[in-house]
Each structure stands twice: as C-alpha cells, then as structure tokens.
Amino acid sequence: MPTHRVLYLLGPEHVELRREPIPRPAAGEVLLRLDAATTCGTDLKVFKRGGHPTMLSTPCPFGHEMTGTLAAIGAGTPNWREGDAVVVANSASCGQCRFCRAGRENLCVNLLYLNGAFAEYLLVPEDFVRHSTYRRPDGLKPALAAMTEPLACVFHGLSACCLDDVTECIILGAGPIGLMFVAELAHRGIRVILGDLTPQRLEVGQLLGASDTVLVSGDRTDGDTLRAATEYDRGAQLVIEATGFPTAWSNSMEAVAPGGEVILFGGCTPGTTAELDTHRLHYSEITVKGVYHHRPATVQAALDRLTEGTLPLEHLLQERCDLDGIEGALGRMASREILKAVVTT
Secondary structure, three states, rough: OOOEEEEEEOOOOOEEEHHHHHHOOOOOOOOEEEEEEEEHHHHHHHHHHOOOOOOOOOEEEEOOEEEEEEEEEEEOOOOOOOEEEEEOOEOOOOOOOOHOOOOOOOHHOOOEEOOOOOEEEEEEEEHHHEEEEEEEOOOOOHHHHHHHHHHHHHOOOOHHHOOOOOOEEEEOOOOHHHHHHHHHHHOOOOOOEEEOOOHHHHHHHHOOOOOOEEEEOOOOOHHHHHOOOOOOOOHHHEEEEEEOOOOHHHHHHHHHEEEEEEEEEEOOOOOOOHHHHHHHHHHHOOOOEEOOOOHHHHHHHHHHHHHHHOOHHHHHEEEEEEEHHHHHHHHHHHHHOOEEEOOOO
16 A cells, blocks of 8 residues: 655654555545645644644644645545645634634634645545635745745734724734734835844845834833834834734733734743733723634635735745654744745655
C-alpha cells in the first residue's frame, strides 16, 4: 500500500514525522496532495504549549494553512475533479445554529477544525469539501495561496471595526498577522503606526506600508509611547493588538483615542488576565472587541485579494523547508529570526 509522510504533534515542543498509508476518500471526501503549507504564529503557540483549547488535541497531525491539488475524489462530489487546484480552510461550520444563521460562522456551536497540512497528502472530510474548499485561481502561486487562512482572519478582524472615518491606526505586534493588518490597512489608504520589539520586523512593516514604526519595550509604558506617535498625541482612532500578551492588551487600551476602538486579536494563554483603566474606558467611550478566526465570506475575500496581487505578502515568507525542516523553522520563528516558512514536499 502506498504511504506518505505526516508530521504529528505529540506534546510541548515534541513533533514526529511518521509514515502512514495514503488515505482513500470515502463518499463526499477528497484527497488533497499538498502543494504548499505555511507556518504561522498559532502553529508556534501550539508547538510550544503542546495543544490548543479548541483546534486540536495531541497526538494529532499538525499544520493548518494549506493549498494543494485534488489527487482522488470520493463518490458524490460532482463539483470537483482530479487535478483541480484548491485552497482548503481549516474550519467548517454547521450552517444551522443561531450563530451560522446570523453570519457569525466563526462562533458556530458545532465548528469543526482540520489539521494536517504538514504532510504529503490530507484527507478532506465531507463537511470541509462542501463548505470550506475553494478553487485556487490560475496564476496564484501556491506559497501565497496557502496564506489565505491567516489573511481571512485579518479580514474578519477588520469586518468587526468601524473604518468609515478612520484615518490613523496603531497595530501592536509585527508578527505575520500584525503585518497582514498593516498591508491591508495601508492598501485602504489608512495611516498605520506599527509597534514591535524587533527592529527587523519593523523594517518589514515599512515594506508592507507602515507610515511610522515604534520600537516598543514590552512593558506598561508602551501605550504612552504609541499614543505619542499619533498625529495629535491623543491616540489612534483604531488600535489592533496582535501579540497575544496581556500587557499588550492593556497597552492597546492606553494607546487608543477618546471615542476610539480597540480590537483584541492576539489570543492569550488560557487563564491569564489583563489590566485596564476603567475610568478611561468609561469616560473616553472606548469600544473594545475581541475577534477570533474567520468566516466563509472572509476566506473568499482573502483569496480574492491574494489573486489581485495588491498586497506584497511575499515579504513574510522568509524561508523554505520540507517536512523534515519544520521543527527548525518553528525554532527560528520563536527566536524572531523569520516570520513564516513555506513548507513543500
């Protein structure tokens, strides 16, 4: 029986490359031959923590940003043919619960997740074939197409904002997600101030359209520092936190202008808390929103944007590796040597 390689996450900082039989798709399923996958900040958190509260439980196949070519088709999938190039989103909603009916599929009570992008082949279950598989347009490079999922999260985050009158935005965190926010907001003509601990990441932010960059310290003074970089020294109308650290959550609320909005995008470790100035939150009428994941509409919007080629996201892809090199790439991400790696088999 033909076999392929699959990277498993077994626990904190413990992965294993296994050889398994290539699966055969049942009715409604498809078999994806991976053309490219990309590593991300969530992969790094999951790798270091040895799991994720909702997405996976170890031991399990690893990786979730992917694109590939259909290698086999199960019965009952008339819309697909072998050889079709596709992007598969890493979650599928039920379409029936009250959240799905309200267009908030990311909060679906029956939300399913798909992991296993770090492999040669991946069996795509029926729900994902029906709800979460998209044609990859001709001419879109696989390495960029694999970033549809994180860009879809950025589009979902921006859909939660009121951008009509926003002319200036602070983004705290120049990881891949923060930099994608920079690129999209700059593309929309909004002045972006980017704060991060690493000068090299701030340089990438400038390539992606940041108007100003601030080297922050990681302590509770960063909110004041970022606010001072804004046009009137009163803060930005929109602040997006993209680090996943409670101190950054607190600083984001210090950096926003009166009447402004804070988007808390980075997911913190379960059980952590963040300090906030209740007086400022109330009397300055600050709106604070948590946002999570993506929705089918934002996956399609992200794929369309990538197809346009208007965002220079290739600057995020700073290394190429095969399945044997993923653990090393994650280590270089942890030490801030690289932002993302492209994984090919």
